[in-house]
Amino acid sequence: MRAAVFLSPHHLTLTERPRPEASAEDDVLVEVEACGICGTDLHVLEDPPGHPGTPGVTMGHEFVGRVVEIGGAVRRVSAGDRVVIQANMQCNACEMCAEGYFNQCERMTTNGIFRDGGLAEFAVIPERGVHPIPDHLPAEVAALIEPLSCVVHGVRLLGLTPGEDAIVLGAGPIGLLFTAVFAANGARSITCVELSPERAALAHRMGATQVLTPGEYRERGRQAQVVVDAVGMLLPAAIDAARPGGRIALFGMNSQVAPPVKQFDITRKELTVIGTYVGSSSYPQAIALLDSGRLDLSPMITSVLPLEQTNEGLDRLRAGTEVKVIVQPRL
Ligand SMILES: [Zn+2]
Ligand SMILES: [Zn+2]
Incomplete structure (x- = not known):
């Protein structure tokens, strides 16, 4: 089969690999x-890498497909079922897993980063990493279930209730998904803060009531009960944007930055600052939300490419001219 493999920095190597088999029981x-x-x-x-990864793996951690073959102990899915694959897989045996904190698993592994993933014609995944999805969802939209599950987890931690105002800092894929879910949850207003006019237009389509540049926000932006940093280094701006008593979710991650934080404001305004890391038990809910038809995520998909053009997709993402690139191996 054809696979896009991580062998050296900057690009993926398109190569032939033996088609994997369901050799283990699960x-x-x-x-x-x-x-x-x-x-x-x-x-x-x-x-140097900004995120660890295992050289030699087939990349791709946001994928959907059809079950072809199952091991003898598999119960939840059968051949022919359509499934989404969990990006991060817990061990179900460590202390954190025992306590139900699956996203904090001490032996967590990630498909497409530390073991073979979905930028290939076939992939083998243990049963605990697959979730059935409805047949009617277009494949390219269903591929967004993985990031959506992370956002659903974040919204769950934030506890946004109908009628609240929200601010989303950064309208990349994650910021756009937060915007869509907040809109579906009945937020009164959703202000996205974003520099790019293309992304601003998308934010409106996903349900933003207002999109401001950072400069415009400083001039005339209002505070909100709920603030999301979808970039990973904007805590100081998020503290300013939160109303007294507000909640801040820190979603984006960047281990290289350490922004100066005015702790006084957190105390004085009684803010709650929440870290939200990947998803946890949130796939079924993300699937149900997409199944409901309340979210139209299709505008976020700016390109659908065959496997052979994966590197082109990577280049365009680096250049900032794309929001979400989806690869279809059978295209
Ligand atoms: Zn574990
Ligand atoms: Zn991802």
């Missing part, structure tokens, strides 16, 4: 329909 062999490329993939491919 293995599920999936024929990949669509796989999203994400910012994390770009970080893995940087030199």
Whole structure:
């Protein structure tokens, strides 16, 4: 089969690999329909890497496909079922897993980063990493379930209730997904703070009531009960944007930055600052939300490419001319 493999920095190597088999009892062999490329993939491919990754793996951690073959102990899915694959897989055996904090698993592994993923014609995933999805969802939209599950987890931690005002800092894929989910949750207003006019237009389509540049926000932006940093280094701006008693979710991640924080304001305004890391038990809810038809995520998908053009997709993402690139191996 054809696969896009991480061998050296900056690009993926398109190569032939033996088609994997469901050789373990809990293995599920999936024929990949669509796989999203994400910012994390770009970080893995940087030199030096901005995110760890195992050389030699087939990349791609946001994917959906159809079950072709199952191991003898698999119960939740059968051949022919359509599934989304969990990006991060817990061990189900460590202390954190025992306490239900699956996203804090001490032996967590990630498909497409530390073990083979979905930028290939086929992938083998243990049963605990697959979730059934409805047949009617277009494959390229269903490939967004992985990032959506992370955002659903974040919104759950934030506890946004109808009628609240929200501010989303950064309208990249994650900021746009927060915007869409807040809109579906009945937020009164959603202000996105974003520099790019293309992304601003998308934010409006996803349900933003207002999109301001950072400069415009400083001039005339209002505070909100709920603030999301979808970039990973904007805590100081998020503290300013939060109303007294407000909640801030820190979603984006950047281990290289340490912004100066005015702790006084957190205390004085009684703010709650929440870290939200990947997803945890949030796939079923993300699937149900997409199934409901309340979210139209299709405007976020700016390109659908065949596997052979994966590197082109990576280049365009680096250049900032794309929001979400989806690869379809069978295209
Ligand atoms: Zn991702
Ligand atoms: Zn564990």
